[in-house]
Structure formats: C-alpha cells, structure tokens
Amino acid sequence: MPDGLLIVGDAHCRFDPVFGQGISVAAMEATALMGMLDESKHTKPGFNQRFHTKASRIIATPWKMSSTAVFRHPKVIGNRKWTVPLLQRYSKRVYERSSDNRDTYTRLIKVMNLLQPSTHLLHPKVAKDILLKSHVQIT
Numbered sequence: 001m002p003d004g005l006l007i008v009g010d011a012h013c014r015f016d017p018v019f020g021q022g023i024s025v026a027a028m029e030a031t032a033l034m035g036m037l038d039e040s041k042h043t044k045p046g047f048n049q050r051f052h053t054k055a056s057r058i059i060a061t062p063w064k065m066s067s068t069a070v071f072r073h074p075k076v077i078g079n080r081k082w083t084v085p086l087l088q089r090y091s092k093r094v095y096e097r098s099s100d101n102r103d104t105y106t107r108l109i110k111v112m113n114l115l116q117p118s119t120h121l122l123h124p125k126v127a128k129d130i131l132l133k134s135h136v137q138i139t
C-alpha cells in the first residue's frame with residue numbers, strides 16, 4: 001500500500017446489508033482515524049498501515065459474526081475454516097442460553113452492538129453454562 005493512500009468504510013470491507021453493520025464499522029473507523037490524526041498533526045510514513053491495522057481490529061468481530069452466520073447456507077462460496085462449524089454450534093447455543101441467562105444475553109448484546117469483541121462470549125461463565133444447560137439439537 002503506497003504511503004498517502006488510506007481506505008475506509010465499504011471500500012475496505014463491505015458487509016452484507018442484512019446484518020446492519022456497515023454504518024457502525026465505517027463510523028468506528030472514522031472515529032479511529034480522527035483519533036490518530038489528533039495525536040500526530042503530521043502523518044509519518046506508515047501512517048496508513050497503522051490505520052489499516054486498527055481498522056482490521058474493528059472489522060474482525062462483525063466479520064466473524066456475519067461470516068459464521070452466512071456459512072450456514074451451503075450455497076455460500078468461501079474459505080470455510082475448520083473453526084466455522086464449531087463457532088456455528090457455539091453461537092447457536094449462545095442464542096439459546098441468552099433466552100434465560102441474563103449474563104449471556106448482556107454479553108451477546110454487547111458483541112452484537114460492537115461494544116465488545118466476539119471473545120467476550122468465550123468467557124468461562126458462558127461456556128460453563130452452555131455445557132451444563134444447553135439442550136439445543138444441533139444438526
């Protein structure tokens with residue numbers, strides 16, 4: 001990436017509109033860029049790469065959430081990592097448990113609203129509850 005060229009929003013990573021994440025991601029990237037520009041009045045070489053690293057961290061959670069969900073459809077083409085079926089089963093159980101576990105529900109809402117990374121749902125409290133109480137039939 002040449003210095004001086006910086007990509008934000010949909011031009012960098014476009015989300016399926018069904019998930020309603022694109023505006024939030026673009027706004028979070030704009031906020032991150034504003035913070036970086038406030039910190040250093042003059043952009044040094046590699047500024048764009050540092051920003052893109054920050055942007056990729058912003059993108060990671062919504063991308064994982066939406067790609068895990070769309071890969072449930074067998075006709076969706078893409079590189080299905082071996083972790084995808086595991087994440088699909090786990091997320092199904094998170095949804096099930098969030099119907100009567102307040103902590104799991106609160107964590108899920110925070111991740112869905114991009115306030116926390118997806119690892120927030122891998123907390124031992126959530127995993128233990130899923131292992132002990134989940135009755136969902138996984139096909």
Ligand SMILES: Cc1cc2nc3c(=O)[nH]c(=O)nc-3n(C[C@H](O)[C@H](O)[C@H](O)COP(=O)(O)OP(=O)(O)OC[C@H]3O[C@@H](n4cnc5c(N)ncnc54)[C@H](O)[C@@H]3O)c2cc1C
Pocket residue numbers: 008009010011015017018019020021022023024026
């Ligand atoms: C049907 C649909 C529904 C959606 N629903 C949701 C939703 O409910 N929630 C949500 O969060 N996201 C939703 N999205 C996604 C969201 O709209 C985008 O993620 C968001 O608008 C991206 O912002 P952006 O600034 O990166 O790009 P854009 O909003 O596309 O802005 C790019 C701008 O650049 C202009 N432009 C392009 N080329 C040039 C040029 N050569 N010179 C000058 N100007 C140029 C364009 O005209 C445009 O105004 C939806 C998207 C679609 C298509």
